[in-house]
Amino acid sequence: MMDDLRRIERTAEMNDTKISAKGVQVFYGDTHAIKDVDVQIGDKTVTAFIGPSGCGKSTFLRCLNRMNDTIDICRVQGSITMDGQDIYDPRVDPVQLRAKVGMVFQKPNPFPKSIYDNVAYGPKIHGLAQTKADMDVIVEASLRRAAIWNEVKDRLDAPGTGLSGGQQQRLCIARAVATAPEVLLMDEPCSALDPIATAQIEELIDELRQQFSVVIVTHSMQQAARVSQKTAFFHLGNLVEFNDTDQIFTNPQDPRTESYITGRIG
Amino acid sequence: MADTTNMGAPAPHRISLTERSPAVARRKRKDLILQGFGLLAIFIAFAVMFLLFASLIRTGHTAFVQTHVTLDVYVDPAEIPLDGLPRGGFQDVVTNALIAKLPSADEDSERRAVRNIISNGAQFYLRDRVVADPSLIGQTISIKVPVSDAYDQLHKGSISRDTPEALRRVNDEGIAWFDELIADGAISKPLNFSLITNADSRFPELAGLRGALVGSFWALLTCFVIAFPTGIGAAIYLEEFAPKNKVSDLIEVNINNLAAVPSVVFGLLALAVFLNYLGMPRSAPFVGGLTLALMTMPTIIIATRAALKAVPPSIREAALGVGASKQQVVFQHVLPLAMPGILTGTIIGLAQALGETAPLLLIGMNAFITSAASTPFEAATALPTQIFIWADSPERGFVSRTSAAILVLLTFLIFMNGIAIYLRSKFERRW
Numbered sequence: 001m002m003d004d005l006r007r008i009e010r011t012a013e014m015n016d017t018k019i020s021a022k023g024v025q026v027f028y029g030d031t032h033a034i035k036d037v038d039v040q041i042g043d044k045t046v047t048a049f050i051g052p053s054g055c056g057k058s059t060f061l062r063c064l065n066r067m068n069d070t071i072d073i074c075r076v077q078g079s080i081t082m083d084g085q086d087i088y089d090p091r092v093d094p095v096q097l098r099a100k101v102g103m104v105f106q107k108p109n110p111f112p113k114s115i116y117d118n119v120a121y122g123p124k125i126h127g128l129a130q131t132k133a134d135m136d137v138i139v140e141a142s143l144r145r146a147a148i149w150n151e152v153k154d155r156l157d158a159p160g161t162g163l164s165g166g167q168q169q170r171l172c173i174a175r176a177v178a179t180a181p182e183v184l185l186m187d188e189p190c191s192a193l194d195p196i197a198t199a200q201i202e203e204l205i206d207e208l209r210q211q212f213s214v215v216i217v218t219h220s221m222q223q224a225a226r227v228s229q230k231t232a233f234f235h236l237g238n239l240v241e242f243n244d245t246d247q248i249f250t251n252p253q254d255p256r257t258e259s260y261i262t263g264r265i266g
Numbered sequence: 267m268a269d270t271t272n273m274g275a276p277a278p279h280r281i282s283l284t285e286r287s288p289a290v291a292r293r294k295r296k297d298l299i300l301q302g303f304g305l306l307a308i309f310i311a312f313a314v315m316f317l318l319f320a321s322l323i324r325t326g327h328t329a330f331v332q333t334h335v336t337l338d339v340y341v342d343p344a345e346i347p348l349d350g351l352p353r354g355g356f357q358d359v360v361t362n363a364l365i366a367k368l369p370s371a372d373e374d375s376e377r378r379a380v381r382n383i384i385s386n387g388a389q390f391y392l393r394d395r396v397v398a399d400p401s402l403i404g405q406t407i408s409i410k411v412p413v414s415d416a417y418d419q420l421h422k423g424s425i426s427r428d429t430p431e432a433l434r435r436v437n438d439e440g441i442a443w444f445d446e447l448i449a450d451g452a453i454s455k456p457l458n459f460s461l462i463t464n465a466d467s468r469f470p471e472l473a474g475l476r477g478a479l480v481g482s483f484w485a486l487l488t489c490f491v492i493a494f495p496t497g498i499g500a501a502i503y504l505e506e507f508a509p510k511n512k513v514s515d516l517i518e519v520n521i522n523n524l525a526a527v528p529s530v531v532f533g534l535l536a537l538a539v540f541l542n543y544l545g546m547p548r549s550a551p552f553v554g555g556l557t558l559a560l561m562t563m564p565t566i567i568i569a570t571r572a573a574l575k576a577v578p579p580s581i582r583e584a585a586l587g588v589g590a591s592k593q594q595v596v597f598q599h600v601l602p603l604a605m606p607g608i609l610t611g612t613i614i615g616l617a618q619a620l621g622e623t624a625p626l627l628l629i630g631m632n633a634f635i636t637s638a639a640s641t642p643f644e645a646a647t648a649l650p651t652q653i654f655i656w657a658d659s660p661e662r663g664f665v666s667r668t669s670a671a672i673l674v675l676l677t678f679l680i681f682m683n684g685i686a687i688y689l690r691s692k693f694e695r696r697w
Contacts, residue, residue, distance in 0.1 A: 070586060072510060095589050103587035109580035111599065122588035172584070179588055 018043040018183060018213040019064060024078035026059055033059050037239040039232055046205060046214045048228035050221060055234040057217045061185050064215065065101035066094040099126050102176030106188040108168035110160030115152050118160040118171055119143060122179035138178055146174035147204050166197025173204065184208060186216040190223065202227050221261055225249050233257045326669025332458035332471060333418040335384060335447055337363040340406045341396060352397045356389035367450060368443050383444060385412040387472040412471045415663040417444055421453065424662055461670060465638050466647065470663025475671055480638040481551045481646030482620060488555020488642055489562055489619050494612055497566030505574045506596050525564035532560050533625030541629060549630040549645035557629060558619040565618065569611020573604035606693030610686045617682040621675065623650040649675045
């Protein structure tokens with residue numbers, strides 16, 4: 001393993017840790033959904049969470065922007081820090097946190113409003129634009145970053161729900177990046193899309209890595225292999241293995257990981 | 267003993283696709299019976315509805331026209347002096363004009379009998395015109411006034427000329443005069459706008475629904491202003507903010523029970539609390555509206571909660587995901603999407619309230635009131651209570667007016683439900 005120079009380079013090029021989770025436990029009522037998970041998510045890196053259905057990968061993802069707070073029976077223990085600050089500190093406002101940690105969901109869910117208003121909503125509620133001109137700049141930059149500007153620039157007033165599935169998902173990505181986040185969480189962003197739209201989103205994820213730390217939950221191991229630098233394998237609420245992506249797919253350390261990637265479990 | 271393992275298992279047999287087995291035939295028959303019952307039920311429902319409308323239209327249609335007589339009235343300055351307005355001998359002036367049209371009538375002895383042909387309210391038609399334009403005094407003007415109920419019914423055929431004179435409300439002499447008027451071309455039967463523009467009256471030919479319509483309007487307005495914000499507020503709190511525990515369960519059960527409480531109970535409550543304890547005015551549409559609001563609120567709460575629940579969670583997640591607060595999620599995303607459903611529920615609740623009679627009877631909205639209320643605090647009737655009053659009145663004219671009033675009420679209900687259906691289909695979203 002020491003002789004794999006390419007991988008050592010990749011690890012070295014990984015920037016500082018953006019999010020660090022230690023001993024995270026999640027309970028839904030009496031169900032122990034996440035068991036003692038430690039994970040370090042690097043800055044400007046794509047980290048993929050893979051695992052069979054119900055293994056807790058989405059639950060863990062939702063801990064990172066405190067979306068689980070909205071579920072009454074959900075309890076989170078352990079520590080999750082972002083840039084060294086505990087995000088579960090009582091002084092942290094989840095609303096501010098979610099501006100810094102954007103999220104893209106499994107099913108494209110644009111608001112039933114115009115394309116412009118979809119993107120402008122986040123900056124508006126966080127007061128990021130003082131004037132209409134500022135807002136126009138933010139909206140255009142966000143739509144460009146989500147690689148959808150050229151398709152929608154002539155119909156910004158059209159409803160976002162009228163776009164195709166892949167365009168809707170890119171609009172949702174534009175909406176998420178409009179609040180100037182540092183981390184982007186993506187919960188199976190391609191599972192409701194056709195292969196062409198999926199390819200576009202994957203390409204986009206690779207570009208987004210220039211600016212954001214991206215965490216993606218995926219069912220598709222090929223997708224994880226294509227877009228991510230780091231991969232975490234979850235099984236039954238445990239983090240089984242967390243390593244460089246090529247390491248996970250070529251030389252898994254844990255027999256359960258090997259069974260999963262070769263299709264024997266899940 | 268060797269075959270015991272296979273015991274109980276059915277022998278495999280081939281199923282034919284064309285030949286009907288008894289089991290398939292039985293299943294098919296059951297399907298047909300179910301379909302038959304469904305069709306029968308729909309047929310019965312439509313037949314009953316058809317009967318209802320047919321009978322209402324049959325008795326009510328005559329109330330939509332009103333027999334009038336056109337008279338050339340000399341506004342005699344001796345009877346109606348300018349400085350005496352609005353008082354004056356209007357009745358005599360109108361009667362004189364009628365007698366002038368009837369050469370066979372003896373001016374002195376039969377004056378009273380002749381006057382019975384026209385409505386008691388005819389003088390007021392003349393008075394209103396003269397008061398509006400006093401320069402008419404001394405001139406001869408043509409006015410069109412309603413005939414009295416008995417002659418109206420005679421003209422509409424409800425009183426048969428073949429009935430023996432002693433059993434009829436109009437005598438042979440009166441019929442003869444009336445026929446003279448018909449021959450003269452003075453009798454006409456225009457659309458009865460006074461059914462909508464007049465308030466209630468002792469005389470059926472003058473009685474209209476204006477007081478009831480205005481009373482119902484004030485009551486519904488009060489009901490809406492109170493029940494809509496409170497109902498939506500309660501529903502939003504219960505659905506979006508309240509912790510789910512025993513207390514909220516108890517509240518939910520009670521709201522559902524409240525929706526099922528008979529309306530007369532709300533009327534008794536209003537009588538005891540609003541009128542007797544708080545001393546609010548009797549018969550006032552405002553109190554009626556408060557009572558109806560108590561009944562409508564559970565309907566609005568239940569409809570609003572259903573509409574809020576129907577907003578897909580993905581929209582809430584999307585808004586939360588960009589950092590909207592709970593309040594922003596509810597008021598900027600969920601509520602606008604739930605609005606069509608909320609409005610539909612509200613309109614249906616108001617339509618229920620419009621037809622509600624019992625609570626209004628208990629707070630005295632069945633009083634005899636001959637003017638339309640100009641504020642919600644004046645005494646008034648409402649559409650259903652007006653129907654109740656008229657249904658109790660023995661005159662022929664009120665029988666047809668009762669049916670006509672029911673048709674007016676049903677028109678409003680159909681109209682309101684139509685709006686609800688329109689809103690639902692126009693704004694219905696699919697995700």
